[in-house]
Amino acid sequence: MGATIIGTGKAVPAFKVTNHRLSQIVDTSDEWIVPRTGIHERPIATAETATDLASAAARRALGWEAGAGLAPTETIDAASIDLVVCMTLTGDAIIPSQAALVKARLGLPNAVAFDLNAACAGCVYGLATAQSMMAAAQAPGWAGNHVRRALVIGVERMSRILDWTDRATCVLFGDGAGAVVLEWRDGATGIASSFLKNTDDEALTLACGKNYDMSSFPFGDEMVLAGEGPDATAGPQADVSRDAIVHDDHARAVMGSPFISMTGQKVFKFATSAIVEAIGTALDRAGWELADIDAIVPHQANERIIRYAAKKLGVPEDLFQVSIGTAGNASAASALMALDDAWRSGKLHAGDKAIMVGFGGGLTSGAIAFEA
Numbered sequence: 001m002g003a004t005i006i007g008t009g010k011a012v013p014a015f016k017v018t019n020h021r022l023s024q025i026v027d028t029s030d031e032w033i034v035p036r037t038g039i040h041e042r043p044i045a046t047a048e049t050a051t052d053l054a055s056a057a058a059r060r061a062l063g064w065e066a067g068a069g070l071a072p073t074e075t076i077d078a079a080s081i082d083l084v085v086c087m088t089l090t091g092d093a094i095i096p097s098q099a100a101l102v103k104a105r106l107g108l109p110n111a112v113a114f115d116l117n118a119a120c121a122g123c124v125y126g127l128a129t130a131q132s133m134m135a136a137a138q139a140p141g142w143a144g145n146h147v148r149r150a151l152v153i154g155v156e157r158m159s160r161i162l163d164w165t166d167r168a169t170c171v172l173f174g175d176g177a178g179a180v181v182l183e184w185r186d187g188a189t190g191i192a193s194s195f196l197k198n199t200d201d202e203a204l205t206l207a208c209g210k211n212y213d214m215s216s217f218p219f220g221d222e223m224v225l226a227g228e229g230p231d232a233t234a235g236p237q238a239d240v241s242r243d244a245i246v247h248d249d250h251a252r253a254v255m256g257s258p259f260i261s262m263t264g265q266k267v268f269k270f271a272t273s274a275i276v277e278a279i280g281t282a283l284d285r286a287g288w289e290l291a292d293i294d295a296i297v298p299h300q301a302n303e304r305i306i307r308y309a310a311k312k313l314g315v316p317e318d319l320f321q322v323s324i325g326t327a328g329n330a331s332a333a334s335a336l337m338a339l340d341d342a343w344r345s346g347k348l349h350a351g352d353k354a355i356m357v358g359f360g361g362g363l364t365s366g367a368i369a370f371e372a
């Protein structure tokens with residue numbers, strides 16, 4: 001309680017790829033994509049870096065630039081930002097972190113900055129992490145960093161980890177950034193509760209390897225296969241799920257691939273049950289009822305997932321913010337972009353009770369209940 005969203009912003013690349021344009025690249029069609037996903041077009045970064053997109057979204061959320069869904073009511077001083085958390089799978093660099101790049105670009109002298117990877121549930125993990133750091137500092141005798149204002153940003157250039165010859169994945173994703181400014185306000189409700197969960201992805205239903213350049217690696221002849229080296233006998237017996245992930249040939253192939261792979265129907269099944277569980281648990285923890293909720297802002301993976309979740313929860317579909325039609329799935333950025341849309345379109349108003357819910361690779365899932 002107390003961590004309040006006081007500003008939101010988003011930024012998307014200028015170049016848009018329609019379904020028709022995609023049908024010239026892979027064997028697909030608007031008729032296949034729209035009914036299964038709700039996606040009509042997706043922004044793809046041809047020129048923009050992740051730092052460009054994240055910084056532009058942050059500047060709007062800070063009220064430094066026009067175009068915020070929710071603009072702060074007062075000018076936010078750069079020196080007052082204590083924390084930058086960037087959720088991303090596709091940042092510009094491994095070192096510095098994406099958050100450090102944004103902090104430097106924006107000139108935030110007092111902020112600590114780090115990245116967080118919780119795949120498409122990053123929105124919820126990032127907000128819950130920032131809120132927890134703020135709340136911890138309220139404890140008497142707290143001897144750590146005092147976080148009073150935080151910038152929480154989701155940014156993705158999913159286009160960089162797509163196999164553009166794989167029609168099963170390349171039609172689903174888009175690029176962009178969403179940002180919020182979170183401020184600790186004594187006595188305010190703000191984020192009322194959070195729920196985070198990880199479920200082992202034994203079958204690697206969602207995966208993407210790392211694109212390491214091994215061309216100078218000199219120990220090729222001495223390499224042992226993962227799980228067969230000395231480490232395999234050290235420590236406790238590997239459990240079944242680890243065994244499945246390490247030894248399965250498909251898994252080995254996936255880990256070596258720099259592209260996203262997905263077993264769509266399994267992800268669909270996971271997502272629809274994870275949404276319902278996460279919303280229900282966040283509501284219980286806040287002491288709220290579903291009937292109290294004015295808007296739900298979900299991760300934008302697929303319009304069908306959202307419709308299915310509405311049906312399972314027994315709520316009207318229009319309780320959900322749906323932005324996927326022109327955004328595609330921008331992973332950790334998508335729900336934060338949708339939050340900005342929800343303010344701009346009038347789905348969210350000051351004082352409303354709302355839920356943000358996410359689910360993704362890992363498998364990660366979670367929700368926050370918050371008062372707007």
Ligand code: ACO
Pocket residue numbers: 027028029032033036037120167168169171172206262263264265267268271300301302304329331359360361
């Ligand atoms: N265009 C045309 N045909 C396609 C395409 C495409 N883009 N992609 C797959 N197909 C074909 C397949 O090859 C298959 O053909 P076949 O029957 O001849 O083998 C057929 O369509 C059916 O394929 P499925 O994968 O079974 O298609 P499905 O109806 O399940 O739809 C989809 C795929 C939309 C991905 C669905 O599984 C889904 O909604 N999954 C949820 C997962 C999701 O949205 N993930 C997003 C990213 S993950 C995340 O954010 C957490």
